[in-house]
Amino acid sequence: MSPAASLDWAALGDETVQVLQDYLRIDTTNPPGNETVGARFLADLLSRDGIQSRLIESAPGRGNLIARLPGDGTERPLLLHHHIDVVYADRRYWSVDPFGGEIRDGFLYGRGALDMKSVGILQLMAVRALKRAEVPLKRDLVLLATADEEAGSVYGARFLSEQHPEVIDGAEYSLGEFGAIYTRPGWRGYAGDISISEKTGFPIRLTARGTPGHGSMPWPDTAVNRLIRALGRLLQAERPLRVIPEVHAYFSRLATLLPEGERTGWDDLEASLGDPQFRQKFLADPHHAALVRTTFAVTVLRGSDKRNVIPPEAAAEIDCRLLAGDDPDEVLDWVRRVVADAQVTVEAIQPAKVPTLSPPDTPLYKMLAETIHRREPRAVVLPLVVTGFTDNWVFRRHGVQAYGFAPFVFGEAELYRVHGNDERISLENLRAGVRSYTEMLLAVAGV
Numbered sequence: 001m002s003p004a005a006s007l008d009w010a011a012l013g014d015e016t017v018q019v020l021q022d023y024l025r026i027d028t029t030n031p032p033g034n035e036t037v038g039a040r041f042l043a044d045l046l047s048r049d050g051i052q053s054r055l056i057e058s059a060p061g062r063g064n065l066i067a068r069l070p071g072d073g074t075e076r077p078l079l080l081h082h083h084i085d086v087v088y089a090d091r092r093y094w095s096v097d098p099f100g101g102e103i104r105d106g107f108l109y110g111r112g113a114l115d116m117k118s119v120g121i122l123q124l125m126a127v128r129a130l131k132r133a134e135v136p137l138k139r140d141l142v143l144l145a146t147a148d149e150e151a152g153s154v155y156g157a158r159f160l161s162e163q164h165p166e167v168i169d170g171a172e173y174s175l176g177e178f179g180a181i182y183t184r185p186g187w188r189g190y191a192g193d194i195s196i197s198e199k200t201g202f203p204i205r206l207t208a209r210g211t212p213g214h215g216s217m218p219w220p221d222t223a224v225n226r227l228i229r230a231l232g233r234l235l236q237a238e239r240p241l242r243v244i245p246e247v248h249a250y251f252s253r254l255a256t257l258l259p260e261g262e263r264t265g266w267d268d269l270e271a272s273l274g275d276p277q278f279r280q281k282f283l284a285d286p287h288h289a290a291l292v293r294t295t296f297a298v299t300v301l302r303g304s305d306k307r308n309v310i311p312p313e314a315a316a317e318i319d320c321r322l323l324a325g326d327d328p329d330e331v332l333d334w335v336r337r338v339v340a341d342a343q344v345t346v347e348a349i350q351p352a353k354v355p356t357l358s359p360p361d362t363p364l365y366k367m368l369a370e371t372i373h374r375r376e377p378r379a380v381v382l383p384l385v386v387t388g389f390t391d392n393w394v395f396r397r398h399g400v401q402a403y404g405f406a407p408f409v410f411g412e413a414e415l416y417r418v419h420g421n422d423e424r425i426s427l428e429n430l431r432a433g434v435r436s437y438t439e440m441l442l443a444v445a446g447v
């Protein structure tokens, strides 16, 4: 009999609900984060099963926790990571205390119920269950709870990557956010997202310079006017669209869920985008558009501090987002060519990070897809490129194949509540989810 056969799923489910309830009661709103309190809570639970952990603070109160369930080393480690911090919750708009851990009508409410303390507790409980059952493992399972994901990971994953790279180096895979099984009105079934890549922020600054002067006597080539014309050219310019194979697969599979009339052209996106009518309709959806091109959002503008002064300098910051396969230097050159003004400098605000992707054909990806199918047999598994970013890119930078995954089947009550009001998760999702997560780890790491 396999050691896993001794696992009592009902008891594990109840314990998972209880532990998440307690975890949600710890206020880790970032800022300030206070992740150390959360990390100590997790460390205490692990120690009850004899699992040692290490608390590393990047700054006072900004705790990160690392624990390892050792395998025999036949295969390289799997990192299971979640972020302890949560975003601000405005109590006025909640029907319960966002840090009360309240259960109502089969749902556990609280900031972090979806993003992402729930996943963190599935990981923790699955690892505790394997330890209790003394399951022999072929690879280390490394639990990682990070600080500061919601504010850019400086005190969390990025700190660990730079100051404690040994925690990440050598791992083959990592699992974090986002992923889910869900449906939408009008769909013919369920989608199961596994995140494989994230668009990468590449902030760019445009600075125009010129002669200063009095606002009463303007001339055409002031710094502000040059900047406006440069931005106009940038926003008018069409960067070629690029359909990467994974985005092609995403839309062609998503198409099978859509009603007949809505999916025309989605099965071969690249070819369809050659049709001006399809292209216009497709790109009108900002999310779809972001998946097939490098985007440029003008977000910060600076001119004169005084209305009657023509300033010597005007600047704009662009929130540029790169797609996997984009070359940051080429993008910067392209912007310079489009701007085409020697008196407008174009520069990267931060050193470029090359966007990365973890392919949807690794053995782990296939096991995640199987896990989704066990939860919802009719689900169509979609390789998702996330337009924002999480901690995952930090792990990919270390050569780790990083995926976002959660074995939750979301209904209307849970969907779209990430960072929203009355964030909650069903107890059914927690109970079935912890079993799915544990079985998935058995398949991936069991001998």
Ligand SMILES: [Zn+2]
Binding pocket: 083, 115, 116, 149, 177, 390
């Ligand atoms: Zn998150």
